[in-house]
Amino acid sequence: MLAYNESSIPGTTLAERLSLALAENLALEVANTSDCQVELYQGLKVVTVQAYKMHEFHPLHPETAVRQAAFSHVQETLELAARLNAPRILTVCGFGFEIIDRPLECCLEFFHSLVPIAKSLGIRMMIEPLSPLRAGAFTDPKDPKDVIKLMAMLNEPSVFGLAIDTGHLLDSGINLNDFFLNWQFPIEELQLKGARSTPPDPTIPLTVWLENLPQIPNVICVEHRQSISLPNFRELINWVRRSQLANDIFG
Template identity: 55%
Template structure:
């Protein structure tokens, strides 16, 4: 969000009736969020560094600790879910499916105790060397056999970067999507040239969460325009 202070970001969120998705980078000051704004999802953001596909054992163990810490933060923030990935980068350990299955099976125990859902998001093939196909993530979720704990998140930017034609992809997709992150190729902010309404109309059901996520900074005017465009696209479907 482009507002200069956290207080102004909270104010903008309340003015636009938005919830926030926050990133746990290891130093999340949760007390600043209490009673200020709803938090819908907490990202286990350090899984860009510590993840179950890392070739180093200590990094894989740190990924479990980071996931557990993120679950604890979500519980304190009263956020119903956390967002995770399987791996990051091109240097990965062997047997990626089996490693991620073991990782999430262990993390799922802590999630169930706290009543927190774990979302698993496939990154693009440009960002990771394995577990980037959405169908692989569906297979992983089904293999975990805990539909009340694990669910799917998709990101339009990662899908575009992986070469999917999204009108066709969403028209053929049948597995539930809990959260849909919206951005353009190469992590660009979403804009009105993206056929969002067509994508959403193609889905068997609307996701519980629509999240704007991008790396490139935007102005306050751009932020206002993005919010207005998204609301208009969603209202067409209601």
């Protein structure tokens, strides 16, 4: 499934961006900033809802009140995903460098406490490792003691999945070709982004990467912070679709 982060789509207003997504037959990744107008998304397919306020509230924060706010925000994001008919949400372990002691154990407790809510709503939770430029823990997806170990300890494959962001890999100094050649774990969502949140380079060998993965991601989502022109936007869409078709994603 090809998706685009709604804030990355060209347009000066949300209505313009959603209209363009509809015209281009794009699925959406939506950020929960607690002001989502669900009615605006009628006729559009939302595949992922970001727990966006985890930039501030997360389970690794040393303050108890902030960790509690993180729980409330993720619960709210699960509920919003259900209202938008989105099958999954996107979470992280934590932003920033002032973090609690025993981060693995704290994240295990945090995410485990959300399992009953996710199951009751039928929503999956993806966990995304960040780059060491953004966080002080859970930043190396190649480290078996990191996010992969957390997910193994959670032992809830019906609830948790892995998201990988190429921008965070690049910011970590990881060679993308080597990474995708050797990666052995299923990726539920592959986010395509350049270094420092620039648009992805449409010359990168996405088809080869997909062929090397143990299975095709459920979602391939383009995301970037820099604005782009409408022609460049369409170029990115066409590039991803060509790569998907080369791997028979659409049958």
